[in-house]
Amino acid sequence: MVNKKMIKSVMKIKTACFYTFLLVFFFVGLLWFCRPSVSETEKRELTKFPEMTVSGVLDGSFWHGVDLWYSDTFPLREQLIECNGFIQSLYGDRSSQLIVDDGHHADDIPDIPTRPSGTDAPITDPGTDEPPMTDAPGTVEPPTTDAPGTDVPGTDTPGTDAPVTDAPVTDAPPDTGNNDPQEGEMKGNVYVSGDTGYRLYFFNRKNSEKFAEVINRAYDKYSGTCDIYCIIPPLNSILLNQATQDKLKISDQGRAIEYMYALMKEGVRTVDAYGSISAHKNEYIYFRTDHHWTALGAYYAYTAFAKSKGVTAHTLDMFERQEYPGFLGTGYSESQSQAMKNNPDTVIAYVPFGTNKMTMRQKDGKEVAWRVVNNVKNYHAGAKYACFAGGDQPYAYAHNPTITDGSACVLIKDSYGNAFVPFLIDHYEYVYWIDYRYYDGTLTALIKDKGIDDVIFCPNIYSTGVSSVINHLTALMP
């Protein structure tokens, strides 16, 4: 028989264990110097300690901020979240999940309008009698690859944005820009099936038409001096079979892109990245654990671009290939899928042969010499997509010394465009790329200062339906 003393002993051990556990966490919480400022798993900057103000103390907002800061930067938070991912995998059969972030309503895609022959006017919605969105149709000009403008430098220093070529290129992760919420990319809906997260696309008619208007605006403003290209990379839900797409009620990305392209002026060089990528659905063209395409997916878009530009695309075997296994991207961080964790992606990159040197201007204004394809072997599992083009920097450029014709292009992109950059390097003497979310200059000035020949818009299809993206793009062209 058990006596009271034995029961009391158990209770004392229980109490001691409980308080010990609490105290361990208490002391860990006090280790302010161990508190992280960035979450690599969630790809965001963690909450900062709030500024103490009288009004904040009175209305409670200061204390609320302390609360957020304490939990958000708790030293063991990443490990605890990982454990939580495992625990949540026990909630049920999570081999398939639908992570809905912002509702899932798709507008109907109108019939693709037919363009009147012999005109440069944008095609109006057949359902309306509205006039064309602009009144300056202009004429279609041939590509002007040999007219880089007057400010094109003949040295390694393009324009006034002097590269910091003496800065050492290190392997330390730069400020890749992945810390900020990625507008137009991170937000969205994910369908997880097995070890793959599919980013779902729901057509937004109003914003898609506005996006086409923005491209037309660029055409109206710059078509006299440069060619305007538009590449809309589709999301990986094109890989889902039709029955699943129907069940998810997602929009047909091919038709949506076709619709947007049809609304653009004829002089805009629309690139059929969708068709090119779709022809290789059985290849590793999208990451399974991340929302981006792979370099191979970007390569197929590049072949379509080359066709549109009238140049020959380089073949993959011309590039040095680098592999970085162990990539767990946004699909994993959102779903915490154990299947993804057990089968991470590999980032495969193709190093441009003309040059791998680049210069980037970070958000803090600092210019850093970097590599177009960087070694990300020692990067955090969630940060390996930063392999390409220095990540999401406001502004970057590369000078290819093997081409001396003064040709220059600018890529206006979100992070999808990063994997596309390496393929552009070997076609221009100067390649500039700006992230429309962070760049605070104007496209007009850039074109003028750098003697741009080709302006290439490359937002992923999700972004074309996001109003803030439209606003950012519009702001580039005052």
Next chain:
Amino acid sequence: MVFSSMVFVFLFFVLNILVHNLCGSIRAKNAAMLIFSLIFYSWAGLGFTAVMLIDVLICWFFALRIERGPESSKRRMLVICVALVLLILGFFKYTKFLFFNIGMLTGAETPEFVSGIALPIGISFYTFQLISYVADVYRGEVEAQPKFSVLLLYACLFHQCVAGPIVRYSDIEHDIFERRTTPGATSRGISRFTVGLAKKAVLANSCAAIADAYFAVDPSSLASQPAAGLWLAGLAFMLQIYLDFSAYSDMAIGMGLMCGFHYRENFNYPYIADSVTDFWRRWHMSLSGFFRDYVYIPLGGNRRGRGRQLFNLFVVWALTGFWHGASWNYIIWGVYFFLFLAAEKFLLGEHIDSIPAVIRHVCVLVIVYFSWIIFKFEDLGQLLTVLGGMFGLGEGGFSNLAVSLELRSNYILLIVAIIASTPLGAKAASFLRRRAKEGGAAFAVWSVFEVVHPVLLLFLSATALAGNSYNPFLYFIF
């Protein structure tokens, strides 16, 4: 500050326990509890603390006047005191509702100051506690507390001041002056606290995520939710609200036991009730008890005939609904229960016992299920949309892939949540405890269980809280 936050569990609570145990005298312990409670309450803003101090001051002053004043003035003092604290409650909680309805009826514009009125957290709880104190002094059931600080400690004790249980002064008067902790009480407190924390952080928050997937969508999308999704969300919300609210009481009772306070039980597995009357004997017992003792019985209860009893019941249940929130849906929710309670009392009477128990249980669950749908939607238009959608009158059809995935991904969670809403766990623990007294293997199993379960539950809760931004307690809004 909420109980289910890292800063509370691993900083505030640890410091509170440490300081409380280090204080030698009861006076020092009370001073420590008062300071901690004021910090806890002020976390939401010092302005709210001022409102509570005024309420306590009013009740402290009038209770002393009632006790020490002439017999003839006692009733008047009571009425003035209750009117003043109800006026304060009414101002902060019901002014917006009042002007909204005046505006609806007359078209008058709501004054600007109304939109700036913020609801002090827990005001409904501590107001009722203070009213019960003054009423008890008036009845001669407790002595008026001459020390303001002691009455303040009673009202603002952080264990229960913001979300109950609604503690009577007589319940803890003894504990305030002569509390002591024992290994047994501390052990029970630890179990209770960790069970409550896990119920909230792991189960309630996860159920909330399921409910929100269909209920917390853009109002314009409510009509397009599939019927099966709405039914699933209703179930998840039903589980969430019980697990959430009872978790808070569990944690309050548990922390009280660890410090020597003994609070009344607030829940007794309400979802196993076999009648609506039984449900309300098990749900938020401290609130039901308050309305019974301070409204129903003073109005005459069942002593003045059937008609008056019916009226009294109506008043009590309309007030119960109105206490929960300043919106018509809460009043409808209260009256909804009044109808079933009146039907049980006056129509079914003793015949209710002749109905098979299974049918009674199912009927109660169905009635309660729909009560929570009413409770959930303050906008009556949305409420009707959801009710219509549940019965196939919406635009979302019966089901879709998202619903089946949601169910498949969470079926184990839902089963565990259902089990946690029944006394099965408590009965199993009780059985184990009884068997343990016989010694042998049962004692070993019980010992391990006793020592491990609080630490395990605390760890599970920590993992859930680490990455969980959804954790405001539902009852804070009351």
